[in-house]
Amino acid sequence: MASKFIIFCAFAFLFAEINGITLDLIHPDSPQNPFRHPSQTRFGYIRQAFRNSQSRASYINHRINGDFSTKFATTVKPSGGGYVMKYSIGTPPFETYGIADTGSDITWTQCKPCTNCFNQSLPMFDPKTSSSYKTMPCDSSTCSSSTSFSCGVNDVCQYQVTYGDQSSTVGDVAMDTLTLGNTAFKGVLFGCGHENGGTFSDSTSGIVGLGGDGVTSIIAQLDRQIGGKFAYCLSTDANSTSHISFGPDAVVNGAKAVSTPLIKKPEQATFYWLNLERITVGGKSLTVKSPVAEISGRREGAVKQASVEGNIIIDSGTTLTFLPSDLYTSFESAVREAIPATPVSDPQGTFPLCYSSSGNLEVPRIIAHFTGADVELSAKGTFVEVEEGLVCLTIISQASLGADIAIFGNLSEIDYIVGYDLGARTVTFKPADCSKF
Structure with missing residues (x-):
């Protein structure tokens, strides 16, 4: 899909240690990549990356032209040429993966009940199992904070995002506890997707929005903890391990x-x-x-x-x-x-x-x-x-x-x-x- 975090190269993020824990990222063409297609040649992903780059750039162009239909580290793994980030949602924490995307703001995951969803190999989040899950009402200031939000059924605020290849997601705007690495953040806004389709990979469950929007992006929502700072480091070594860092450890100087x-x-x-x-x-x-x-x-x-x-x-x-x-x-x-x-x-x-x-x-x-x-x-x-x-x-x-x-x-x-x-x-x-x- 156009808004996937699509990268053919090694993506070695800035090494960081959070509370004594470091988490790895695997190159998309590495033999250790659990999502690498066994039939893919070592050159196949760059051809696909070219096509994906064109699709993503077209999506960004549509967006720009108004066409909208504490510090921590966390694992990021590749999925079909893209990279997904491991995180947990809810109380108790439910572990899932989302495509890390600097070109998207809204973080969303597929949720039960799923009336029209893409197949995913991972378990699906059930909001009924989380004691901290809460949907946003239509008359809330949150519901009027984004052009992607509108009033849905039962007075629940709804989000809708359509990507460049016409993949889309629709669901409830909600708040819950987000856990990245060993750090939990309460009351984080995200989308609970009940109707999702298109070219999404079966090895992920949604999107982690790392864009610059001042309301819905994870970067904005966690600003008090990370101070608007994140960093990464890119390599071409397929055997490199990688990390993404946020907060004080993401300061680059010297x-x-x-x-x-x-x-x-x-x-x-x-x-x-x-x-x-x-x-x-x-x-x-x-x-x-x-x-x-x-x-x-x-x-x-x-x-x-x-x-x-x-x-x-x-x-x-x-x-x-x-x-x-x-x-x-x-x-x-x-x-x-x-x-x-x-x-x-x-x-x-x-x-x-x-x-x-x-x-x-x-x-x-x-x-x-x-x-x-x-x-x-x-x-x-x-x-x-x-x-x-x-x-x-x-x-x-x-x-x-x-x-x-x-x-x-x-x-x-x-x-x-x-x-x-x-x-x-x-x-x-x-x-x-x-x-x-």
Whole structure:
């Protein structure tokens, strides 16, 4: 489905220990991945990730254009190329899994009775078994807090979300105790889904919303405990173990750490925007043609805040990076000029720029220049082997979407600790060997 946390690469989150407990994440192509399809080749998931990235980017584009139909760590496991996070809901805690999604705000899980649901291999949450479960009435302030909420039957507030591939979920808006790792949070808002369908995987039960909305997102709801801070670290090592961290342990600083303003748009509160000023390929500088205003003198978290509208979304749920069409044309040309090899065609016609990997491909230095932060992209994430003997560029044009959205995807974040601080309104990048966390 379009809003899944779809990543083909190793996703090694910032290592953290919470009350003496650390929980692992498994690479989608690792033999230890319990959800890996046995027939999947080692290249199959990158092809699927390309298709999923297009679907997800299309979904984000629809959202942007108004088309809406204490610190802790927790396990995140992959599911069919996406990653799911283990958590518990209710009292006593009922363990389940949800797709971790920075492009969604509402956390929801399938609930009994389920009148129209997708098959799931996990037990389904029964709200009748939880002593702390409570539905929200139609006249509550909660019910009027989101465009996804409306009044349902029996005076119960109802949510409805439709994703880019027309997968959807409908159910009751409720509150219950949410347990992440060994930390319990009372009165967390979530959706109890009774009608859910589409392309959801059978190895999960719903979505964990990690977007930037100030009401429904887990990040917003747990703000008092985590202070709007979370961090992750991405690796290409299939055998890496990984974690996601929130709160004080998610602070990213020190040598080589660079920060850029995190730009929030009230009308698009879910998404995390950055301002991309230019890209350097080798020694050639390519300027983004979209208007860029001057940076104001106001500071938050020791970073000057931008008086600009962000022009690119940073989204760990999208595998590829999508550049504005005009920038991509000059970018691909510069990459071709910088690589002393002859391009070859992708036999499946998926990727626009590929090379034979039989030789030692000389990948140029590619630097994304955000406001106040120069981020050199890892060659391991910029060119990826998509089949035997063929490596392809993972940065493509937004024109392939038929959309006007630019996205900085997770392959461009390889081997950086990426820390979000919603209070200081910054995103910080720090180089790291994420396979060793």
